[in-house]
Amino acid sequence: MRIVLIGPPGAGKGTQARVLAERLSIPAISTGDLFRAHVAEGTALGLRAREYMETGALVPDEVTTAMTAARLAEEDAASGFLLDGFPRTVRQAELLEQTLTAQSIALDRVLAFDVPDDHVVQRLASRRVCGDCGRILHADPVDGSEAHYCQNCGGALRRRDDDREETVRKRLDVYTAQTVPLLDWYTTRALLTRVPATGLIEEVTRRALAAVLPSILPELSVSADGR
Ligand code: AP5
Numbered sequence: 010m011r012i013v014l015i016g017p018p019g020a021g022k023g024t025q026a027r028v029l030a031e032r033l034s035i036p037a038i039s040t041g042d043l044f045r046a047h048v049a050e051g052t053a054l055g056l057r058a059r060e061y062m063e064t065g066a067l068v069p070d071e072v073t074t075a076m077t078a079a080r081l082a083e084e085d086a087a088s089g090f091l092l093d094g095f096p097r098t099v100r101q102a103e104l105l106e107q108t109l110t111a112q113s114i115a116l117d118r119v120l121a122f123d124v125p126d127d128h129v130v131q132r133l134a135s136r137r138v139c140g141d142c143g144r145i146l147h148a149d150p151v152d153g154s155e156a157h158y159c160q161n162c163g164g165a166l167r168r169r170d171d172d173r174e175e176t177v178r179k180r181l182d183v184y185t186a187q188t189v190p191l192l193d194w195y196t197t198r199a200l201l202t203r204v205p206a207t208g209l210i211e212e213v214t215r216r217a218l219a220a221v222l223p224s225i226l227p228e229l230s231v232s233a234d235g236r
């Protein structure tokens with residue numbers, strides 16, 4: 010099963026990618042996470058990517074595509090993957106299609122998460138990320154208390170550098186200008202399903218699974234038959 014998640018910043022791509030990847034037994038691959046790992050390690054790629062990421066701009070297509078193709082060539086992605094945040098330009102989608110076609114494989118489904126801009130700004134203002142395990146959480150806005158440690162591993166929580174409101178607004182503009190055209194591109198290939206991504210996290214997971222279910226059913230019936 011090969012799935013792509015598209016959506017504006019804060020749509021819940023990373024949150025859903027973790028759950029869906031576990032349910033579908035495929036690796037979740039986030040280009041944002043790959044770039045942040047390079048930045049943290051201070052690699053040449055990281056130094057280059059950082060210039061774009063800190064302003065909310067996209068890293069150039071060729072750089073992003075080369076990094077993603079290398080990740081997709083790893084063994085765990087051989088029989089399926091879930092891409093979180095790639096492709097996000099038509100050029101990236103064309104390059105991905107070329108790479109997959111050369112291996113006689115294709116995407117099964119592209120899910121586009123829909124979330125209004127005001128939700129995005131609110132969600133990202135309270136997003137916290139675990140510095141140890143990478144789990145995505147949020148500061149508790151209900152009782153006004155602030156979570157400082159990860160519920161999963163106890164690691165210290167931190168804010169992402171690009172979650173300042175002005176950078177979030179820039180990322181939203183970039184999404185509209187450079188990524189939204191991709192939705193039509195995948196619609197013409199009959200791959201796109203739009204998924205409303207507001208409401209409970211579990212509800213969004215259910216909608217996403219329902220959207221990929223028709224592609225999974227043949228695999229499920231094969232394993233149910235034991236063949
Ligand atoms: P990336 O890391 O991919 O950032 P993004 O696309 O802006 O998306 P986010 O990670 O901010 O949001 P998300 O959709 O994953 O939401 P999350 O699950 O965390 O990319 C960062 C940068 O890297 C880019 O700006 C660019 O520079 C570069 N880059 C990456 N890919 C690239 C590419 N292909 N080409 C070029 N450059 C690239 O959730 C957000 C918050 O909401 C969390 O607190 C979560 O707990 C909460 N939440 C989730 N679901 C719900 C819900 N249903 N209800 C309420 N709260 C929820």
Ligand code: MG
Nearest residue numbers: 022023039041
């Ligand atoms: Mg993310």
Ligand code: ZN
Nearest residue numbers: 139142159162
């Ligand atoms: Zn953790």
